[in-house]
Amino acid sequence: MEKNIECFHEATFIDQDGHPRTTRVPVVQELARSEPDDEGRVEELAKLASVAKEWGLFLVTEHGIGSDMLNGVKDVVKGFFALSFQEKKQCVGSYVSVDNMGYGRNFVKSEDQPQAIENYVEEARNVLDELLIALAEALALESHVFLRHFDSNNSEINVRINYYPPCPKPDLALGLTPHTDASALTLLMQFETTGGLQILKDRKWLTVPWTDDALLVNVGDLLEIMSNGRLKSPWHRVVTQMNVERFSVALFYNPPSRAEIDPEPIEDLVHEYEGFKKVVVSEYLQHFYAISPTKEKQAIMYAKVMKQTPFGLRETERDNFDKWDKWMKIGNDGVKTGCPDLLGIRLRPVGLMGHARHNLLGRQTMSGQLIWEGGLGLCQAVHRAGLWGAGLVGRAWPAYRPHHLGPAWHAILTGFGPTF
Ligand SMILES: O=C(O)CCC(=O)C(=O)O
Numbered sequence: 001m002e003k004n005i006e007c008f009h010e011a012t013f014i015d016q017d018g019h020p021r022t023t024r025v026p027v028v029q030e031l032a033r034s035e036p037d038d039e040g041r042v043e044e045l046a047k048l049a050s051v052a053k054e055w056g057l058f059l060v061t062e063h064g065i066g067s068d069m070l071n072g073v074k075d076v077v078k079g080f081f082a083l084s085f086q087e088k089k090q091c092v093g094s095y096v097s098v099d100n101m102g103y104g105r106n107f108v109k110s111e112d113q114p115q116a117i118e119n120y121v122e123e124a125r126n127v128l129d130e131l132l133i134a135l136a137e138a139l140a141l142e143s144h145v146f147l148r149h150f151d152s153n154n155s156e157i158n159v160r161i162n163y164y165p166p167c168p169k170p171d172l173a174l175g176l177t178p179h180t181d182a183s184a185l186t187l188l189m190q191f192e193t194t195g196g197l198q199i200l201k202d203r204k205w206l207t208v209p210w211t212d213d214a215l216l217v218n219v220g221d222l223l224e225i226m227s228n229g230r231l232k233s234p235w236h237r238v239v240t241q242m243n244v245e246r247f248s249v250a251l252f253y254n255p256p257s258r259a260e261i262d263p264e265p266i267e268d269l270v271h272e273y274e275g276f277k278k279v280v281v282s283e284y285l286q287h288f289y290a291i292s293p294t295k296e297k298q299a300i301m302y303a304k305v306m307k308q309t310p311f312g313l314r315e316t317e318r319d320n321f322d323k324w325d326k327w328m329k330i331g332n333d334g335v336k337t338g339c340p341d342l343l344g345i346r347l348r349p350v351g352l353m354g355h356a357r358h359n360l361l362g363r364q365t366m367s368g369q370l371i372w373e374g375g376l377g378l379c380q381a382v383h384r385a386g387l388w389g390a391g392l393v394g395r396a397w398p399a400y401r402p403h404h405l406g407p408a409w410h411a412i413l414t415g416f417g418p419t420f
């Protein structure tokens with residue numbers, strides 16, 4: 001897929017294990033402003049489909065919002081953070097519990113939005129609407145399937161402005177804890193630095209290389225639900241930096257709070273047993289903030305459904321996730337108490353195999369030992385295929401189908417495993 005993407009922003013950095021890594025984040029150009037019959041749109045749509053599915057995040061440089069407008073926003077944001085603590089405190093909305101959001105995660109609510117922000121938000125709404133159309137087209141869906149949930153009068157755009165002061169010990173403090181956004185789409189601008197934002201990709205944190213005046217778009221949970229999982233909201237966080245301060249402005253675009261989001265049906269076989277149910281936007285948001293922050297991508301399990309499988313298994317992903325969480329604890333304890341690597345495979349994915357055995361045997365509980373034994377066969381297969389994690393097990397399937405293990409492995413393929 002990646003071969004279709006010609007334009008990336010690239011940066012090299014040292015990862016947590018001390019290894020140099022190069023991150024490439026796809027840049028989608030022109031698209032938001034192109035007309036349906038523009039030359040190049042088809043190409044851009046193909047690119048968009050590829051990056052949106054694979055990353056859930058991309059940069060837009062040709063967004064059409066002028067530097068003057070962006071500079072106006074920057075001035076307002078800097079002005080706000082230059083206020084005294086007391087003055088700033090008066091602007092913090094009462095609807096967010098500061099305690100459960102962590103450092104750097106407070107919403108700022110201002111009744112009188114400065115004009116520069118108002119203007120920016122209205123421009124951004126056009127870009128976001130056009131991107132929602134483009135994303136639908138990119139997925140070969142009717143162009144208004146996402147946008148139809150929005151209403152230009154009642155769809156909120158929540159603005160969050162973030163300030164990450166320089167941190168003397170960046171390895172000890174995060175700027176923003178890992179999370180997905182609850183929104184449908186998030187539009188981000190940042191300034192004073194190009195680093196800070198990281199996304200989890202292939203189980204590694206990658207720093208998003210982000211150039212000045214490019215806007216970053218990321219898929220939120222509500223769009224993952226609307227798209228019935230075709231698009232995935234990325235797990236992301238912000239790291240602090242030594243001697244570097246960072247500002248960002250996040251616009252969260254949501255359908256009206258009373259809107260019901262009904263996921264676009266999927267015909268294809270792989271998804272036959274998994275999908276999302278209809279949710280009311282306000283109820284989803286309430287759930288999201290009630291349980292945040294979480295350690296894994298958990299809030300969206302609220303909206304996941306498992307349909308009847310040919311093997312008579314009927315469980316919600318949410319139930320499964322709770323069990324998985326419990327077994328993970330067993331697995332992690334195992335690691336701590338010195339469980340040996342199995343063929344170089346750490347215990348954690350072996351625990352996942354135990355999870356699959358659970359479905360096969362229909363057991364309610366499972367010992368750590370069984371987790372290790374249960375997983376070995378398929379773990380080897382996954383390992384050999386160079387793949388990792390629950391979502392990937394399915395992909396290893398055709399080449400390594402362990403017939404003797406029976407149909408429960410099929411349950412993994414169809415999404416019983418937790419997704420990362
Ligand atoms: O500061 C950033 O770049 C990210 C902010 C963010 O993820 C959020 O506010 O949800």
Ligand SMILES: [Fe+2]
Nearest residue numbers: 179180181236
């Ligand atoms: Fe976020």
